[in-house]
Amino acid sequence: MNQLGFPILTLLIAVPTFGAIACLFSDAKAARWVALVATLIDFALGLTLWATYQVGGPQWQFQEHLGLFGSFGWSLGIDGIALMLILLSVFLMPICIIASWEAIQKRVPEYMAAFLLMETLMIGVFTAQDLFLFYIFFEAGLIPMYLIIGIWGGADRIYASYKFFLYTLLGSIVMLIAMLWMANYAHSTFIPTLMVTDFPVRAQTLLFLAFFASFAVKMPMWPVHTWLPDAHVQAPTAGSVILAGVLLKMGGYGFIRFSLPMFPEASAQLFWLVAGLSSVAIVYTSLVALVQQDMKKLIAYSSVAHMAFVTFGLFAFNRQGLEGSLLVMLSHGLVSGALFLCVGVVYDRLHTREISRYGGVSTNMPKYALLFMLFTMASVGLPGTSGFVGEFLSMLGIYGASSWAGAIATTGIILGAAYMLFLYRRVAQGPLDKPDVAAMADISPREMLTLVPLALVVLWMGVYPKSFSEPMKKDVGVVLARTDRAWKGGDAKLTKGSAKPVVVAEGEAH
Amino acid sequence: MLLSFTFTAPELILSVGAMVLLLVAGWRGDAAVRGIGFGALGLFVLAGLSLLGNAGHGGIAFGGLYHADAFASFAKVLIYIAAGVSVVLAHGFFQRSGELRAEYPILILLSAAGMGMMVSAGDLLTLYVGLELQSLSAYVLASFMRRDQRSAEAGLKYFVLGALASGILLYGIALIYGFTGTTQFGGIHSSFVTQMAATGHLPTGLLFGLVFLLAGLAFKISAVPFHMWTPDVYEGAPTPVTAFFASAPKVAAMALLARVTVEALGPATLAWRQIIIFSSLASIVLGAVAAIGQTNIKRLLAYSSINNVGFALIGLAAGTAEGISAVLVYMAVYVVMTLGSFLCVLKMRGNDGRQLEEIAALSGLSRTRPGLAAALAMFMFSLAGIPPLFGFYPKFAVFQAATNAGLFWLAVAGAVGSVVGAYYYLKIIKTMYFDEPAPEFAPSDDKVEGGLIAIAAVIISPLGYLAIPALTAATLAAAKALF
Numbered sequence: 001m002n003q004l005g006f007p008i009l010t011l012l013i014a015v016p017t018f019g020a021i022a023c024l025f026s027d028a029k030a031a032r033w034v035a036l037v038a039t040l041i042d043f044a045l046g047l048t049l050w051a052t053y054q055v056g057g058p059q060w061q062f063q064e065h066l067g068l069f070g071s072f073g074w075s076l077g078i079d080g081i082a083l084m085l086i087l088l089s090v091f092l093m094p095i096c097i098i099a100s101w102e103a104i105q106k107r108v109p110e111y112m113a114a115f116l117l118m119e120t121l122m123i124g125v126f127t128a129q130d131l132f133l134f135y136i137f138f139e140a141g142l143i144p145m146y147l148i149i150g151i152w153g154g155a156d157r158i159y160a161s162y163k164f165f166l167y168t169l170l171g172s173i174v175m176l177i178a179m180l181w182m183a184n185y186a187h188s189t190f191i192p193t194l195m196v197t198d199f200p201v202r203a204q205t206l207l208f209l210a211f212f213a214s215f216a217v218k219m220p221m222w223p224v225h226t227w228l229p230d231a232h233v234q235a236p237t238a239g240s241v242i243l244a245g246v247l248l249k250m251g252g253y254g255f256i257r258f259s260l261p262m263f264p265e266a267s268a269q270l271f272w273l274v275a276g277l278s279s280v281a282i283v284y285t286s287l288v289a290l291v292q293q294d295m296k297k298l299i300a301y302s303s304v305a306h307m308a309f310v311t312f313g314l315f316a317f318n319r320q321g322l323e324g325s326l327l328v329m330l331s332h333g334l335v336s337g338a339l340f341l342c343v344g345v346v347y348d349r350l351h352t353r354e355i356s357r358y359g360g361v362s363t364n365m366p367k368y369a370l371l372f373m374l375f376t377m378a379s380v381g382l383p384g385t386s387g388f389v390g391e392f393l394s395m396l397g398i399y400g401a402s403s404w405a406g407a408i409a410t411t412g413i414i415l416g417a418a419y420m421l422f423l424y425r426r427v428a429q430g431p432l433d434k435p436d437v438a439a440m441a442d443i444s445p446r447e448m449l450t451l452v453p454l455a456l457v458v459l460w461m462g463v464y465p466k467s468f469s470e471p472m473k474k475d476v477g478v479v480l481a482r483t484d485r486a487w488k489g490g491d492a493k494l495t496k497g498s499a500k501p502v503v504v505a506e507g508e509a510h
Numbered sequence: 511m512l513l514s515f516t517f518t519a520p521e522l523i524l525s526v527g528a529m530v531l532l533l534v535a536g537w538r539g540d541a542a543v544r545g546i547g548f549g550a551l552g553l554f555v556l557a558g559l560s561l562l563g564n565a566g567h568g569g570i571a572f573g574g575l576y577h578a579d580a581f582a583s584f585a586k587v588l589i590y591i592a593a594g595v596s597v598v599l600a601h602g603f604f605q606r607s608g609e610l611r612a613e614y615p616i617l618i619l620l621s622a623a624g625m626g627m628m629v630s631a632g633d634l635l636t637l638y639v640g641l642e643l644q645s646l647s648a649y650v651l652a653s654f655m656r657r658d659q660r661s662a663e664a665g666l667k668y669f670v671l672g673a674l675a676s677g678i679l680l681y682g683i684a685l686i687y688g689f690t691g692t693t694q695f696g697g698i699h700s701s702f703v704t705q706m707a708a709t710g711h712l713p714t715g716l717l718f719g720l721v722f723l724l725a726g727l728a729f730k731i732s733a734v735p736f737h738m739w740t741p742d743v744y745e746g747a748p749t750p751v752t753a754f755f756a757s758a759p760k761v762a763a764m765a766l767l768a769r770v771t772v773e774a775l776g777p778a779t780l781a782w783r784q785i786i787i788f789s790s791l792a793s794i795v796l797g798a799v800a801a802i803g804q805t806n807i808k809r810l811l812a813y814s815s816i817n818n819v820g821f822a823l824i825g826l827a828a829g830t831a832e833g834i835s836a837v838l839v840y841m842a843v844y845v846v847m848t849l850g851s852f853l854c855v856l857k858m859r860g861n862d863g864r865q866l867e868e869i870a871a872l873s874g875l876s877r878t879r880p881g882l883a884a885a886l887a888m889f890m891f892s893l894a895g896i897p898p899l900f901g902f903y904p905k906f907a908v909f910q911a912a913t914n915a916g917l918f919w920l921a922v923a924g925a926v927g928s929v930v931g932a933y934y935y936l937k938i939i940k941t942m943y944f945d946e947p948a949p950e951f952a953p954s955d956d957k958v959e960g961g962l963i964a965i966a967a968v969i970i971s972p973l974g975y976l977a978i979p980a981l982t983a984a985t986l987a988a989a990k991a992l993f
Contacts, residue, residue: 070978071910107877132906136897143891146936150944158944162936169896169932173925176906180913180921 004052007064009076009127012045012086013120016093020116028108032101035112039093042119046090053083055471059478060192063129072189075129079478080471081256081326082126085249088333089122091457092245095450096238099341102446103237103348104152111152114144115238122246126253131179131189138214138250139172145231145239145247153234160227160234167227171217178210182262195261195482208266211259212273219251221311222281225304232300233353237344240296244303245337252310252329256322260314261482267315268486271401274315279408281308286415290422295343295353298423299336302379305412306332312409313394317487321397322476323469327390330468331378331461335387338375338454342368345447346427349440355423360432365442369428371451376424378458380417386461516564517571517578520557520586521626527553528619535612543612547597550615554594554622558587570632574694577632577769584838584988585629585765592757592845593622595962599853600750602956606863607748609655617654618754621647625762629769634683634693637766641679641730644759645672651754652747664746671729671739679726685719686774695774702777712781720775724785727770730763733823734792737816741800744812749865752808753852756815757845764819764841768826768834772992779829786827787920793820794927801934806867807855810934811848814893817931818844821895824924825908828915834989836907839981843904843970847892850966853959854886859952866951869938874947883942885967892970894935895928900974 019038023031053061063077078086096115104111121144124137142165150161183189186197199207217224228248232240260267282305289301306328313325345368346361347353362369378385381392391413399406432438443451461468515522531546531553560566561583568578597615604610620643627640649672653665687693690701705713712720729736744752775782797817804810822844825836857879858866876883892901905928912921954960969977 068979069975070982110876136902139896139902140898143896146939147943150940158940161940161944162933165936166929166933170926170929173929174922177909177913177918177921177925180906180910181918184910184914 004048004062007076008045008049009062009064009078009123010074012042012049012090012123013076013127015042015045016116016119016123020113020120023109023113023116026109031109031112032097035097035116036094038116039090039097039119042123043090043094046087049078049083050087050471053078053080053471055080056474059475060129065129072130072132075133075190076127077129077192078127079475080473081253081475083471084326084330084468085126085246085253086123088249088330089119089126089246091453092241092333092337093119095337095341095453096241098446099241099344099450100236100238103344107151111148114148115242117144118148118242122242122250125250129191131183131191131194134191135172135176135179138254139169139176141247141250142168145243148239149231149235152236152239155234156230157234160230163227164231167217167224170213171224172214174210175214178207182207191257195257195478197262199263201265204263204266205269208259208263208270211254211263212270215251215254215259216277217251218254219248219307219311220304221251221277221308222284222304223277225281225285228304229297229300232303232340233294233296237340237347240340240344241337244299244340245333248303248307249329249333252307252314252325255311255314256326256479261479264483264486267483268317268488271315271317271487274311275402275405278308278312278315279405281305282312282409282412283415286412286419289419290415292419293355295347295355295423295427296340297353298355298419299339299343302416302419303332303336305416306336306379309391309394309409309412312398312405316394316397316401317480317483318397318400319476319480320393321401322479323472324390324393324395324397326472326476327386327461327465327469328394329390331386331390331458334454334458334461335375335378335385338371338451338458339379341447341450341454342372342375345443345451346440350436355426357434358427358437359430359434360428361437361440362428363432364438365440367448368443371443371455372428373424374455374458376420378462380420381413384459384462386458386465388462389465513564513568514571514576517568518576518630519560519563519565520590521623521630523557523560524553524619524623524626527556528616528623531612531619532616535616538612540610540612543610544601546612547601547615550597550619551594553619554590554597557622557626558590561586574696575633575636576627576630578630579988579991581765581769581834581988581991582626582630584984585761585841586626588761588842588845589622589625589629589758592761592849593618593625593754595849596750596754596758598958599753599849599856599962600748602959603748603750603856603865606859607655607865609657609748611654614651614654617647617651621651621754622758625758628762629765631766631769632695632773634686634695634698634774637770638676638680638683641766642676644762645676645730648672648755648759651751652743654751655748658748660746661748664743667739667746668743675726675729675736678722678729682719682722682724682726685715685722689713689715689719695770698774699776702775706777712778716778717781720778720782721785723770723775724767724782727763727767728789731760731767731819732816733789733819734796734816735789737793737796740816741809741812744815745806745809745867749808749852749856752811753849753856756811756848756852760815760819761841761845764822764826764837768837769992771826772829772834783827783829786823787917790820790823790827791920791923791927793817793823794924795820795930798927798931798934801931802937804934805869807858807869807872807938808867810869810938811851811855814931814935815848818848818893821905821908821924821928824917824920825911827920828908828911828917830911830915831986831989831993832914833908833911834992835982835985836904836911838985838988839907840904842981842985843900843974846966846969847889847901850963850970851886851889851893853963853966854882854889856959857882857951857954857963859954861949861952863952869941871948871951872938872941873945875942877947878950882963885963887939887942888967888970890935890938894932896932898972898975900970900972903975903978
């Protein structure tokens with residue numbers, strides 16, 4: 001069955017499911033503990049998965065198959081890319097539960113159940129090897145997220161929850177029809193089989209667009225990103241962390257699992273579409289982020305900009321671009337999650353997200369200011385933090401695909417630094433002249449517990465990214481092997497030159 | 511001849527049993543209502559069991575008038591379950607409103623006998639007789655609460671419009687008989703083949719007959735543009751009767767439509783497919799858009815049933831065995847979801863014992879009655895077709911059938927329509943989960959209703975997916991019986 005002798009992936013999915021059911025039948029206090037224990041068990045299982053995953057071994061590992069549902073089956077299995085995204089999910093979940101420990105006081109059992117259900121579905125998406133099983137997990141995430149935004153959200157929660165639900169539903173239902181067509185054409189619903197199926201080039205374009213509709217909304221790409229700021233602002237802190245940390249990664253995962261290997265010709269043909277939308281997104285959403293008055297909105301727009309880096313890098317059709325994108329996804333999951341937690345810390349004290357209500361918190365909250373600074377720098381992409389590695393690699397990849405795109409993407413880095421530093425200056429620095437801000441206490445041990453692990457991983461990924469990129473290397477190669485035949489190469493014509501030392505004539509030296 | 515009688519065992523059991531129960535009711539009056547209810551349930555079980563014998567797979571009886579095949583059996587099982595549940599859930603309702611009368615189970619029995627004839631019909635005349643038997647009982651049921659003005663209005667409206675539809679249907683039957691010289695499905699099929707081979711196209715007379723026939727049947731399944739009666743009748747009829755209308759007769763009419771289109775009109779698939787596609791998309795869109803403004807939950811569920819019929823018709827439009835099988839899957843799951851929703855609606859009672867029908871009464875239900883709210887939310891998400899609830903699978907099945915039959919764009923249009931439909935289901939969930947609580951409902955300790963809701967909820971939960979292999983095998987066997 002697999003190298004462990006027991007169905008670990010099913011177990012990963014089952015633990016939070018049963019935890020969710022148990023939560024529904026317990027009171028608030030018990031539900032918190034059940035949720036924490038369930039997520040920690042899942043985290044331990046995730047670490048086991050990482051420890052036993054054979055880097056450079058077979059492409060698909062830990063495979064399970066049960067033909068339960070007639071036309072499709074319970075097929076699970078992971079490659080390195082899925083492994084990393086699963087680790088990200090199981091790592092963020094206990095942090096989310098701890099972050100909601102005191103912030104959520106109403107309807108706690110349902111809240112915890114919804115989060116555990118989310119975890120089930122996220123892991124399901126990354127492990128599913130059957131096309132329709134993937135779709136079920138992918139789509140089912142709508143239900144808990146709708147309830148999380150709608151019940152525990154802020155003032156405009158109902159509008160935000162509708163927008164989130166209907167946008168994403170419209171995107172993915174078109175994908176379902178494309179999937180049906182593919183299953184009919186290839187006579188298989190097994191994703192590894194479909195990944196090596198050559199679909200007719202003319203059909204590929206339509207299929208690509210159908211999948212694109214779904215993943216672009218999930219990602220989200222400009223111009224279908226407008227649900228994200230609304231959903232973020234209204235979701236509770238932990239909801240935002242999961243939304244930014246893992247849910248947005250489903251779009252990127254979809255591109256690399258489906259769009260690129262299954263429709264390589266269409267991907268290459270429609271490079272202009274992805275590159276165009278990503279360019280607009282990088283510049284436009286960065287500018288929008290610059291003028292936001294609301295902290296969460298600002299970070300939400302920065303997410304859109306970062307995700308544009310991901311799409312750009314994915315469609316660069318070279319190793320740097322793909323690996324860079326994957327690292328940006330992981331890094332963004334950690335950093336934006338951490339930034340939302342940082343916003344949550346001050347929000348819990350002052351109950352406002354308006355940037356101008358804060359100022360000078362570095363004086364009375366030094367520990368908070370330090371951590372906030374670290375995550376700000378990681379978001380900007382300072383070398384030594386996780387943000388640098390991914391952004392640098394994907395920029396390199398983008399330049400390889402198109403020098404114009406490379407130029408536009410670079411402005412995103414500069415604008416990114418501008419809005420993040422501007423945010424940090426307005427919140428943490430300046431005079432501490434507001435009495436209620438001055439009265440805020442520094443972060444509590446519980447909050448430390450949520451932020452410090454994130455900070456450590458951010459530094460780890462910045463200093464030694466190989467631990468994270470190594471398992472994905474081979475799988476990136478598999479995707480490239482599919483796209484190479486379709487991609488004609490970019491305009492940059494990167495060829496290795498031979499270095500010529502400048503020989504300066506001795507007599508002319510002064 | 512005697513063999514033929516064994517083929518029709520379910521209808522014999524139901525109609526003879528109904529007569530006996532009618533005598534009991536006449537003799538003992540409304541005092542025997544409980545016993546008659548149990549009697550009716552027993553008859554449904556007996557009729558269902560009789561399908562295990564000749565009646566289930568015997569073949570053609572009475573010289574082609576009646577078909578006892580796997581298709582009819584599958585539909586009959588569904589019909590009997592839905593009718594049985596309608597009998598059970600009515601008891602408490604009529605007891606509270608003081609209208610507990612013995613006729614109710616008997617009318618349901620007669621209606622079920624008519625539906626059995628419909629799904630087994632092998633001839634246009636059997637079809638018509640079955641349809642009328644079902645409809646006449648239904649008209650009476652709609653106006654069952656005589657003193658209630660809305661109920662009386664619903665019955666009258668249903669009767670007048672139903673009679674009109676029957677007229678249209680009869681006209682279609684007459685035209686088809688006139689141009690083919692037979693009323694038997696098999697004979698019509700071969701006549702279509704020869705006439706189309708001779709002239710190279712579909713003769714105009716037959717085309718007219720086909721259109722009228724489909725129009726009459728579209729009325730019975732309340733597909734757009736013949737849906738106008740549905741919201742009014744559903745709103746006015748007593749809630750258990752509405753639950754019945756939304757389940758069993760829908761299955762019967764849909765199965766009948768499938769049989770007629772495949773067995774009799776099969777050669778003209780290209781002609782009727784356009785009609786079905788139009789009706790399907792129009793039902794999906796209108797059912798979704800018109801439901802948005804509704805404030806009455808029963809009216810909303812009426813539009814929901816129009817919407818769902820539209821999706822089932824996508825499977826029919828495929829015109830393949832896979833498509834018919836998808837239609838049957840759709841109806842099976844739809845019946846569970848609909849009955850579950852109506853059972854929840856029956857639980858909506860104010861503290862004065864009055865039945866509530868306003869959607870606003872559901873406000874904040876998740877806090878006052880979390881279990882009921884969770885069940886209704888499951889039914890709503892399931893009707894909207896959101897995975898992992900089982901309501902996703904029938905939509906998946908019809909889209910799959912349409913895609914495999916080459917109707918790619920129909921599947922896309924249906925899929926986009928389902929997003930519009932999701933909006934109003936979400937509205938109910940929003941009311942229950944996001945809004946501030948309305949006055950609490952009257953406490954209810956009805957174990958049977960609660961148990962039925964729980965069973966329906968379990969069926970449409972993700973556990974339902976485990977039933978797919980069995981369900982697919984049964985529906986595929988049923989569908990193959992038509993080809």
